[in-house]
Amino acid sequence: MSTAANNLFNMITTIAKNPDVLKNPTIKVLFNQYAQKIGVSPARLEMAEQEESEQEAQAQSQSQGQPDMKALMSAMQPQGQAPNMPQMA
Numbered sequence: 001m002s003t004a005a006n007n008l009f010n011m012i013t014t015i016a017k018n019p020d021v022l023k024n025p026t027i028k029v030l031f032n033q034y035a036q037k038i039g040v041s042p043a044r045l046e047m048a049e050q051e052e053s054e055q056e057a058q059a060q061s062q063s064q065g066q067p068d069m070k071a072l073m074s075a076m077q078p079q080g081q082a083p084n085m086p087q088m089a
Contacts, residue, residue, distance in 0.1 A: 007038040022049065 011034070014021060022028045032042035 004038060008040065011035060011038070011040065 011031075014031075022031060032045065035045060036042055
């Protein structure tokens with residue numbers, strides 16, 4: 001395995017074993033500096049982290065009983081009819 005691939009594998013393994021590692025601001029800065037040195041974009045890491053947070057928040061809001069509006073509208077329609085939703089211009 002090449003050094004670059006090995007370094008990337010080690011980064012992925014570190015995050016997989018301890019996802020909270022990037023919550024420590026000091027560790028996160030060091031981790032991002034290391035990532036940049038081995039050719040991994042810290043900006044892309046930030047985007048991935050933000051996407052994950054958004055997905056977790058969405059899953060949590062759905063599990064807390066907040067209804068999915070499309071499913072709710074569909075459930076309110078008589079069987080065999082499509083939901084009557086406003087058209088966007």
